[in-house]
Amino acid sequence: MLRPWATTLWVMLVLLCRAVAQYSSDLCNWRGSGLSHETHRRDVEQVYLRCSQGSLQWLYPTGAIIVNLRPNMEPSLGRMADVHVCIKPLTSSQGSHVYLEHEGDLRLLLSDKDQAQGAVRCFRMKEGVLFVEAIPQTDISRKITAFQYELVPSQGPGAHMYPYLHQGSVTCKPCSDQEVLMAVCTSDFAGSGVFRDVTPGTNKHPVVAVTLHRLFHQKSGLFAWGGARGRGWSGRVNVRAPWTLMNDFWRSSSVILALFCVSSVAGLVRVFGYEGRDVAVTCSYPAGYQTYEKYLCRNDCDYSDILITTSQKNKTRYFVYDDKSTRIFTTTISNLVASDAGRYWCGVSVYGKDIYTEIKLETIQGMSIYIY
Incomplete structure (x- = not known):
C-alpha cells in the first residue's frame, strides 16, 4: 500500500509530466x-x-x-x-x-x-x-x-526573389551567379526542370505543371529517392499569382553553383589519364553510406549527364566497383579520348541531399596512367 506522502509525490509527478x-x-x-x-x-x-x-x-x-x-x-x-x-x-x-x-x-x-x-x-x-x-x-x-x-x-543578392516584400509586380530579369546560389541555398527545394503549362487554381494560386529532371537540394522530404531511374519527377505545384509562362527561359550557364550548397567529401580531385588507355576515378564517402547508390556524372550533373551508377556496374565504356570495406567506389573509363577531359562529379544518392566530390579529368597523349 502506498504511504500518503508517496501518493502525493506520485500525483505531483503526473501533473508535472502533463504540464511538460x-x-x-x-x-x-x-x-x-x-x-x-x-x-x-x-x-x-x-x-x-x-x-x-x-x-x-x-x-x-x-x-x-x-x-x-x-x-x-x-x-x-x-x-x-x-x-x-x-x-x-x-x-x-x-x-x-x-x-x-x-x-x-x-x-x-x-x-x-x-x-x-x-x-x-x-x-x-x-x-x-x-x-x-x-x-x-x-x-x-x-x-x-x-x-x-x-x-x-530586403536588399542584396536574391532579394527580388521574395515577391511578398515588393509592392506591385517584380521585373523578371536574368539572375547573376551570386543570386542563383543564394536562391538555391535558401529555397525549400531546388532543381533543374521544365515548366510546361499553367492552369487556374483555387485561392488565386495558379497550378503549374512541372517536370523535374534533377533535384539539387530540399529542406524536407517532399521528393523521395527512387534510384537512378527515378530521378525524373512530373507533377503540378501551386504558385503565387500573378504568374505568366514565358516561351523562352533564360538559364544560367553556371547553375552548377547549386552543387556547392550540398556537402562534399573532399575538395577538387585531379585525375590524369593517357589517351587510348583506361583511367580509374576513385572517390571516398563517409561512414554509414555503404548501402547507398553511387554514380559518376559530368557537366551540370543533370539526369542526362549521369554516366553510370553502382546498380548498373557496366555501361558502354564505364565500369564501377564499390568497395564497402574501405568506403571507396571506383569508376573505370576505358579507351580514353581527348573529349573525355573536363569536370566530373562522384555522387552518393542521399535522401534529399546528395554528397558530391568534384573531379577534374585531364587527358595526355602517352601509354601510362597516374593519379594523385
Whole structure:
C-alpha cells in the first residue's frame, strides 16, 4: 500500500509530466497547447525562436503568446533594419488572430479568415514582435494555429526573389551567379526542370505543371529517392499569382553553383589519364553510406549527364566497383579520348541531399596512367 506522502509525490509527478508534455520547443520551432491554461485565465506566454526560419504550432489556443524572433547573430542596427520577417499560415490554421506588437500598439497581420486562405504577411524585424491572440471558443472542436516563419533580406543578392516584400509586380530579369546560389541555398527545394503549362487554381494560386529532371537540394522530404531511374519527377505545384509562362527561359550557364550548397567529401580531385588507355576515378564517402547508390556524372550533373551508377556496374565504356570495406567506389573509363577531359562529379544518392566530390579529368597523349 502506498504511504500518503508517496501518493502525493506520485500525483505531483503526473501533473508535472502533463504540464511538460504541453510544450515542445527548440531554437527554431515551438509547439504548445492551450490545455495547460486554466479556462478562466487569459495567460500571455513568451516564446523565443533563434533561427532564420522555423515553425509554430499552437493547439487549442487559449489566452495569447508573444513570439520573439531573435536570431543568433549580432548585426548592426543598420543591418537589422534591412531584415524582414515573413509568416505563412497553414490553410488549416484557425482559432486566433496574429498581430504585430510594438510598445503596446497592435496592428493586425492575419485574421482567422486570412489564415484559412494561406495569406503571407511580411514586416520589418525592427517593427515589433508577433502577438498571437486566441479567439474565445464557443465549442469544443479542435483548433490549431500553425504557421511558418522566415527571415529574409530586403536588399542584396536574391532579394527580388521574395515577391511578398515588393509592392506591385517584380521585373523578371536574368539572375547573376551570386543570386542563383543564394536562391538555391535558401529555397525549400531546388532543381533543374521544365515548366510546361499553367492552369487556374483555387485561392488565386495558379497550378503549374512541372517536370523535374534533377533535384539539387530540399529542406524536407517532399521528393523521395527512387534510384537512378527515378530521378525524373512530373507533377503540378501551386504558385503565387500573378504568374505568366514565358516561351523562352533564360538559364544560367553556371547553375552548377547549386552543387556547392550540398556537402562534399573532399575538395577538387585531379585525375590524369593517357589517351587510348583506361583511367580509374576513385572517390571516398563517409561512414554509414555503404548501402547507398553511387554514380559518376559530368557537366551540370543533370539526369542526362549521369554516366553510370553502382546498380548498373557496366555501361558502354564505364565500369564501377564499390568497395564497402574501405568506403571507396571506383569508376573505370576505358579507351580514353581527348573529349573525355573536363569536370566530373562522384555522387552518393542521399535522401534529399546528395554528397558530391568534384573531379577534374585531364587527358595526355602517352601509354601510362597516374593519379594523385
